[in-house]
Amino acid sequence: MEPEALDPATARALLEWQAEMGVTDAIGEEAVDRYALEAAPPPAAKPTPVPGPEGDAKPAPAAPPASPVSPASRTAPALDLGLPADPVAEAEAAAGAAGDLAALRAAIEAFPHIRHREGARRIVFSGGTPGAPLMIVGEAPGRDEDVEGEPFVGVSGQLLDRMLGAIGRDRRDPGADRGVYLTNVQHYRPPGNATPEPEEVAMLAPFLRRHIALAAPRIVVAMGNTPLRALTGQAGITRRRGTWIEDGPVPVMPTFHPAYLLRRPEGKAGAWADLQAIRDRLAAG
Structure with missing residues (x-):
């Protein structure tokens, strides 16, 4: 009696279940002794006469013997289910496994789905004082950040330092009363300083959320649309700026x-009004 054919959805579900159970190789229903199949070498081909320079027939050189096959290469091919990767789920797992900031940085460096890593000089993970009550989150490193390995440097970083100084904050101060901690959503400089795509922001958001949990600030400042999207799933910085998200x-x-x-x-x-609101909230404790 012929087995009943499976519909595609059932077949896929069975394959997914087998993959979760640890199945890695596809095999047949009956055992095959592959050593016996390959024990006898193929017969050597007879030399074919080749005319020499004087017209005499000379035997062609024999083909080199086939290289031996190692037992490891005789195994059946790995089972490829053709299932799409889920970078967001992988990011959630990798970020959740990081127990401290050093482990989180290592997880980001090892994460295989970041497209811009090869074109950047280095990872730009963070700057300032970990554990500071104020955490600044930007979009992505630019040229100066890529060179120095620290977020918010160059001309924009100088402006940020003046803005923070106006509310009594200093990224170089290690004290909790004045310190600041800085990072970006994207930790590698994108080509041409391109804005990260929404799909990329969604993929990197688990790392940012874990970064905030490990740094444990009292207030997070989302500077721009990209960190706003990563933290809230919303965009429109002009409309949302100045309003606390609780x-x-x-x-x-x-x-x-x-x-x-x-x-x-x-x-x-508007930015100055936002800084004053941040200063007042920090002062209130």
């Missing part, structure tokens, strides 16, 4: 990125 474990203040303020100085008044 639906997570740490309150988030969206505001403009210093690079945006260099291009659009008219945004500085």
Whole structure:
């Protein structure tokens, strides 16, 4: 009696179950002695006469003997289910396994789905003082950050330092009363300083959430649309800036990125109002 054919959905479910159970190789229903099949070498081909320079027939050189096959190479091919990778789920698992900031950095460096790693000089993981009450999150490293290995440097970093100084904060101060901790959503410089795509932001968001949990700030500042999207799933920094977002474990203040303020100085008044709100909340304890 012929076995009943499986519909595609059932067959796929069975393959997925087998993969979860640890199945790695596909085999037949009956055992095959592959050593016996390959014990006898193939017969050597007879030399074919080749005319020599004087017209005499000379035997062609014999073909080299076949190289022996190692037992490891005789195994059946690995089972390829053709299932798509889930980078977000992989990021969640990798980030969740990181017990401290050093382990999180190593997890990001080992994560295989970051497209821009090969074109960057180095990872730009963080700057300032871990454990500081104020954490700044930007978009991605630029050229200066890629060179120095620290977020928010160059002209935009100088503007940020002046902004932080205006509310009594200093990234170089290791004290909790004045310290600042800085990072980005993307830790490698994208080609041409391109804005990360929404799919890439969703993939990197688990690392950012874990970064915040490990750094344990009292306030997070999302500077620009990319960190706003990574932390809240929303965009529209012009509309959302200046309004506290309280639906997570740490309150988030969206505001403009210093690079945006260099291009659009008219945004500085709003950014200053946001900084004052941050200062007042930190002072309130």
